[in-house]
Amino acid sequence: MSDFTNPVEPFLRTDRMPHIWCPGCGIGTTVNCFARALIESKIDLESLALVSGIGCTGRVAGYVKLDSFHTTHGRAIPFATGLKLANPKLNVVVYSGDGDLSAIGGNHLIHAARRNIDLKVICVNNLIYAMTGGQTAPTTPSHAITSTSPYGTCEPAFNLPHLVEAAGAVYVARWTTFHVRQLARSIAEAFNKKGFSFIEVISPCPTLYQRRNKLGDGLDTMKYYKEKSKVKHGAPTSEVGLTMTGEIIVGKFVDRDRPDYQTMVRAQLTESLGDRFVEQAEMVCS
Amino acid sequence: MKADPRGVLTGVHFLDGDHACCEGALAAGARFASGYPITPSTEIVERFAARVPTVGGTFIQMEDELAASITLQGAVWGGAKAFTVTSGPGFSLMMEHIGYAAMTETPCVFVDVQRGGPSTGLPTLPAQADMMQARWGSHGDYEIIALCPNSPQECFDLTIKAFNLAEEYRVPVMFMMDEVVGHMTEKVVIPPADQIEVVPRRHTRKPLGEYLPYQTNGDMVPEIAHAGEGYKFHITGLTHDERGYPNMTPPVQDKLVRRLQNKIRNAADRIALYEEENLQDAEVVVVSYGITSRVAQRAIEMARAKKLPVGKLRLITAWPFPETKIRELSAYVKAFVVPELNLGQMVHEVERAAAGKARTFAVPHAGGSVHHPEDILKVIVEACR
Amino acid sequence: MVERCKACGFCVEFCPTKVLALSSAFNSKGYHPPHVVNPEKCSGCDLCGMYCPDFAIYGYKLETGQAHVATAASAVHRAQRGPGNQSTGVEDEG
Numbered sequence: 001m002s003d004f005t006n007p008v009e010p011f012l013r014t015d016r017m018p019h020i021w022c023p024g025c026g027i028g029t030t031v032n033c034f035a036r037a038l039i040e041s042k043i044d045l046e047s048l049a050l051v052s053g054i055g056c057t058g059r060v061a062g063y064v065k066l067d068s069f070h071t072t073h074g075r076a077i078p079f080a081t082g083l084k085l086a087n088p089k090l091n092v093v094v095y096s097g098d099g100d101l102s103a104i105g106g107n108h109l110i111h112a113a114r115r116n117i118d119l120k121v122i123c124v125n126n127l128i129y130a131m132t133g134g135q136t137a138p139t140t141p142s143h144a145i146t147s148t149s150p151y152g153t154c155e156p157a158f159n160l161p162h163l164v165e166a167a168g169a170v171y172v173a174r175w176t177t178f179h180v181r182q183l184a185r186s187i188a189e190a191f192n193k194k195g196f197s198f199i200e201v202i203s204p205c206p207t208l209y210q211r212r213n214k215l216g217d218g219l220d221t222m223k224y225y226k227e228k229s230k231v232k233h234g235a236p237t238s239e240v241g242l243t244m245t246g247e248i249i250v251g252k253f254v255d256r257d258r259p260d261y262q263t264m265v266r267a268q269l270t271e272s273l274g275d276r277f278v279e280q281a282e283m284v285c286s
Numbered sequence: 287m288k289a290d291p292r293g294v295l296t297g298v299h300f301l302d303g304d305h306a307c308c309e310g311a312l313a314a315g316a317r318f319a320s321g322y323p324i325t326p327s328t329e330i331v332e333r334f335a336a337r338v339p340t341v342g343g344t345f346i347q348m349e350d351e352l353a354a355s356i357t358l359q360g361a362v363w364g365g366a367k368a369f370t371v372t373s374g375p376g377f378s379l380m381m382e383h384i385g386y387a388a389m390t391e392t393p394c395v396f397v398d399v400q401r402g403g404p405s406t407g408l409p410t411l412p413a414q415a416d417m418m419q420a421r422w423g424s425h426g427d428y429e430i431i432a433l434c435p436n437s438p439q440e441c442f443d444l445t446i447k448a449f450n451l452a453e454e455y456r457v458p459v460m461f462m463m464d465e466v467v468g469h470m471t472e473k474v475v476i477p478p479a480d481q482i483e484v485v486p487r488r489h490t491r492k493p494l495g496e497y498l499p500y501q502t503n504g505d506m507v508p509e510i511a512h513a514g515e516g517y518k519f520h521i522t523g524l525t526h527d528e529r530g531y532p533n534m535t536p537p538v539q540d541k542l543v544r545r546l547q548n549k550i551r552n553a554a555d556r557i558a559l560y561e562e563e564n565l566q567d568a569e570v571v572v573v574s575y576g577i578t579s580r581v582a583q584r585a586i587e588m589a590r591a592k593k594l595p596v597g598k599l600r601l602i603t604a605w606p607f608p609e610t611k612i613r614e615l616s617a618y619v620k621a622f623v624v625p626e627l628n629l630g631q632m633v634h635e636v637e638r639a640a641a642g643k644a645r646t647f648a649v650p651h652a653g654g655s656v657h658h659p660e661d662i663l664k665v666i667v668e669a670c671r
Numbered sequence: 672m673v674e675r676c677k678a679c680g681f682c683v684e685f686c687p688t689k690v691l692a693l694s695s696a697f698n699s700k701g702y703h704p705p706h707v708v709n710p711e712k713c714s715g716c717d718l719c720g721m722y723c724p725d726f727a728i729y730g731y732k733l734e735t736g737q738a739h740v741a742t743a744a745s746a747v748h749r750a751q752r753g754p755g756n757q758s759t760g761v762e763d764e765g
Contacts, residue, residue, distance in 0.1 A: 006672070006720060006729040013520070016531060021724060023677035023702070028724030036721065049513040051360070062520055062532055067513040069363065070522035070532075071356060072386050078320075078353035082360025082368070083513055085344050086318055090364065090514050111349040178685075180721040218724075219680045269339045278292075278342040280317070282365065 008035040011045075013065050020059060024218020026177030026203030027057055030124055031064070033180050033201075034095070037187035043091055050093045051080040053100035055131045056205075057124040060095045074105030077112045080119050087282075088262055091120070091191065098125040098139040098200075102158050106138070113167035115261040116195045122187065123160060123198065126205035127242075134208030141244040145212045162237040164198040165254050171197035172237065172254035177204065178225035179250060186252060195260040202248060213244065287486045289313050289446075291479035292341050301474040303441040303467040304329035307397060308337065309474070310445025311369055313482055316395070317343030318368035320357035322350055322376060325409045326465040327399035330371040351376035355383035359392045363521065365512040367449060367487075369395035373465075374403045374416055377423070385424030386523050387458035388546060391500075391508065393487065395448045397461040399468040400576075400627075402653035412465035413653030414576055415628035420460040421605050427543050429550035431557060432460040432605035434575040438472045444602065450485035451557065455549055456507050462604060464627065466577040466656060490517075499530035500542075506549035555610050559602035564590070568597025569620045570669045573612070573636050575601040577656055578625050585625075585662035594670045604632060612639035621669040625649035625662045645669065675727035676704035682719035682728050688712040691719065 008031065021027050038045065045066060052061035054073035061068040071079045076094045084092045094101075101109050101123050112119060128146060129135040135148040138158045145152055161172045171193045175183040183201060190197035204210060204221035215221060225248065232240075233251040240249040259267070269277045293312035301309070308330045311319070317338065321331035335345040344361070348354040351372055358368035372380060377398045387394055400416045402408025420432045431451050435441045441463060448459040490497050490509035499519045500508045511517040524532040525539045550557070563586075565571065574582040579600040589596040599615070601608065612622070612635075621644055624633035629650045637646040649665045651657050676698055683691045683705050690713045694706035705728065707713070713730060720729030 004731045006726060007717070008720070008726050008729075012726060013531075018675045018677075018700075018725065024679040024681075025724055028726060029681070029722055032721045032723065032726070045518075046516045047514055062522060065518050067515075067518055068520045069360075069513075070520070070524065072382055072523055075352060075356040075383070078348060078357040079360040081346070081348075081353075082318070082320060082357035082362075082366075083364040084360075085346060085357075086361035086364030086366040086368070087512070087514055107349050108353050111353075177722075177724075180718065184721070217679075219684055222681060222684065265344075273339055276340050278340055280344060281342045 007039060008032050011035040011038065011064055011066070013063055016063055019063055021056060022207045024204055024206040024221070025056070026126070026201070026218070027060065027124055029177040029180060030122065030183065030201050030203065031060060033184040034122065034187055036184040037191065040184065041188040041191040043191055047089055048091045048093065049083055050095055051076045051083065052094070053096040053105060055097040055100045055129070056126070057095060057097035058100060058131075074100055074103070075108065076100065077105060077108040077119065077121070081112060081117050084118060085262070092118070094119055094121045096123065097130070098123060098127065098160070099129045099137040102160055102163070103138045109164065110167040113164045113169045113196045113198070116168055116170060116258060118194050118260045118262065119196055120187070120190045121196070121198045123200045124203050125160065125200050126203045126209060128205050128209040130205045130208050134205070134212060139242075141242055144209070144244050147212070157242060159237065159241040160200050161198070161240050161253050165237045168196065168258075169198045169254060170195035170256050170258060173252040174200040174202065174240065174250050176202040176225035176229055176248060176250060178222050178229065182250070189252075195258065202242070215245070287484050289479040289482035289484045290315055294476060294479040294482060296476050296478045299474045299476060300471060301438050302329065302469050302471045303435065303438045303463055304399065304469065305333050306438040306441040306474045307445045307461070307463065308333040309476060310442040311395070311449065312337060312341060313442070313476065313479070314367065314446040314449035315484055316367045316369050316449060317341070318358060318361040318366035319345050319370060320348050320354040320361070320368070321345070321371050322348055322354045324373045324376045326401055326468050327371045327373045327397060329468070330397060330399070351379035352382070355380035355396070356386065358394055359383065359387055359390070362392050362394050363513050369397060371397040371399070373399050373401050375406060377416055377419060381419070381423040384430065384458050385426060385428065388424065388428035388430060389523050390521050391456040391546075392458065393452040393456050393510075395445070395452055395459050395461055397463065400462065400464040408654050410465065411654045412577060412656065413627045414462075414464055414578060415631065415653060417462065417604055417626070417628065417631045420462055427547060429547050430458055430460055430605055431455065431550065431603065432462050433559070433602060434462045434604050435467055436576050436579045436600070437467065438470060438474045441467065442474050442476060446482060446484070450483070453485040453487050454507070455553065456488065456510065457550060460605070462576065464577050498528045500526065501528045502545065506545055506552070550606055554606035554608070557603055557606055558608035558611065560608055560611060561598070561600040561602065563598040565597040565599065565615065567595055569595040570623060570666060571597045571599050571615055571619050572623045572625070572662070572666065573599045573601065573632070574625050575604055575632065578627055581657045581659055582625055582662055584659040585666060588659060588663050589666045594666060596666055596670070601632070607635045607639070609635070609639035612636055613641070616640040616644040619644050621645040621647060623647045623649060623662065623665050623669050625651070625657050625665070627651050627653045627656065672727050673698050673704045674700065675725045676702055677725050678702035678704065679724060681722040681724065685722050686719055687716065688714060
């Protein structure tokens with residue numbers, strides 16, 4: 001054995017490997033990018049907490065060697081909000097799927113963006129509810145076949161970058177699992193932003209989404225991402241909606257500054273209360 | 287450990303139950319609340335929002351009760367003592383996270399100022415119809431603790447108790463107020479901080495590498511670590527082993543869920559709080575709680591004026607149900623009379639614990655007002671026959 | 672690490688210098704893990720490692736014992752070689 005180890009290894013609960021994700025699923029690839037971003041940004045791992053909801057991506061919390069919380073379906077963002085507010089020194093990452101964050105958790109997503117809570121949200125979008133067997137998600141492209149839309153989805157899909165930009169996110173980017181270096185760079189960049197950052201990662205679900213729609217396996221999907229992705233930094237998010245086989249606009253769409261929630265709270269209370277305002281002390285109540 | 291004086295508003299006050307509950311939370315060391323407005327509970331967080339920035343802490347109004355009930359748990363794992371406040375419709379939405387708190391053993395307090403239901407029901411009027419929901423509302427097998435104050439003073443005192451029990455047993459504690467107790471204004475005495483006992487968190491001091499989040503070492507309640515301390519622990523709502531790792535097998539499920547139940551059940555007699563009067567010579571015992579206990583008090587006095595052999599048992603802990611006490615009484619009393627602002631909830635527990643040795647009479651009321659003492663008296667008279 | 676492999680083929684497809692191919696050998700789960708077919712072409716860029724969803728492969732650049740960093744030697748590293756995979760992995764070259 002040489003002294004070299006897989007750079008992702010120190011970030012994993014290796015005693016839980018192999019993981020449950022299917023062959024050709026892209027979630028593990030995003031975890032690699034996350035690990036590289038942590039290395040690059042030199043984040044203190046002890047101050048880093050990761051919060052997931054429920055679903056395939058929700059399992060990320062169980063595989064990373066960090067203070068990690070696998071919460072309830074859709075509620076990763078409000079849990080992370082409490083964690084961050086109680087201990088502002090923590091860097092809090094929300095790592096979850098499209099269904100978890102934008103359907104059952106959709107209300108929390110827009111309100112956290114509106115408040116500009118200092119959270120880094122990594123949304124792995126596989127266009128479907130995968131853990132439960134491939135049902136229609138709010139992100140499922142029109143006409144796609146799912147187990148609950150056996151004749152094709154007729155609902156329009158959410159364009160997540162557009163949604164979170166409108167709600168107030170300060171950093172919005174989208175990549176696919178093909179764009180590993182760009183994704184790692186985006187995650188590292190988000191760590192340097194204060195406020196609500198949202199990174200969408202389009203990722204294959206060969207077992208359920210691609211198979212039912214005859215789109216091939218994970219590798220075929222990765223090749224599709226390679227062929228059909230167009231990098232357009234600063235693209236208007238209203239124009240980055242996804243279709244089943246069309247172009248995928250990727251890049252950094254939004255990078256702006258506005259005060260985060262805790263900064264605003266402190267400013268308001270200082271102005272209103274003056275000397276009576278008491279800064280929150282460390283809350284550890286032992 | 288004594289209370290942090292910064293949160294204690296020592297003195298004699300004229301407060302309603304909602305405001306007194308808020309002061310109790312501050313005295314207990316709660317520095318975080320997440321809430322969503324709902325009548326008749328909102329005054330608790332309104333006061334907290336005004337008070338906590340002068341004490342050092344955080345209130346956040348969330349987008350709904352689903353969020354409020356999990357945000358506070360994030361805060362607990364960040365190191366805070368935290369609570370949320372609601373009423374029936376919001377309590378229904380919070381059920382999932384009562385289960386999450388029970389499963390992950392997150393010490394926290396849920397305040398439910400009960401109003402009439404079902405659904406939107408009677409937003410401004412009292413009921414005690416969430417008692418079974420408090421016990422059984424989330425899915426799966428689990429145990430919680432529930433306290434029932436009957437005065438603004440108790441809203442203060444027992445809120446502290448609620449936080450203390452939450453920390454001692456690492457369990458969500460339900461604070462079951464009702465609209466009348468929440469809105470009645472009475473004298474509330476807040477003692478000096480050094481007279482208020484506060485139970486510290488079971489915070490681990492184990493070296494890194496030796497800590498397992500759900501290792502219990504003979505004690506049924508594990509030690510807790512907070513995020514950011516270097517332990518790199520994992521918490522999940524899935525069935526988990528001592529490491530906190532998901533392990534969805536029947537033996538691990540059995541071990542975990544039995545412990546979650548038994549840490550409360552085995553301590554039920556220690557947790558049980560009740561107030562009793564004239565039980566020695568009683569043939570009939572009126573069992574009541576919350577605001578109804580004050581109406582029942584009047585009915586009992588009227589009955590005793592008629593020389594009826596009536597005693598009083600007021601439940602302060604509704605859950606775990608003090609069944610040992612009921613069992614002891616049922617050995618020598620003839621009957622229990624159970625008035626409550628619902629169509630029959632805790633009366634079934636009384637009946638179960640009495641196990642046929644004493645008769646059980648319900649005094650149901652659908653809510654919207656309190657009982658007339660005469661209605662309780664009528665049933666007492668019947669039970670004494 | 673070879674046991675983690677689920678043979679998705681990402682590493683083989685996206686290796687910029689075509690160092691890898693799926694082997695005919697099986698791991699214990701019945702997948703064909705990749706093996707090194709063109710070791711001399713590996714630049715140690717670690718794209719295979721970044722793509723691998725199963726944390727089962729990675730690339731690295733070797734250093735010499737000298738004070739400066741040598742870039743000549745490079746390898747694709749596989750930590751564990753099962754029977755039947757003896758031809759794969761070039762870690763000993765370091």
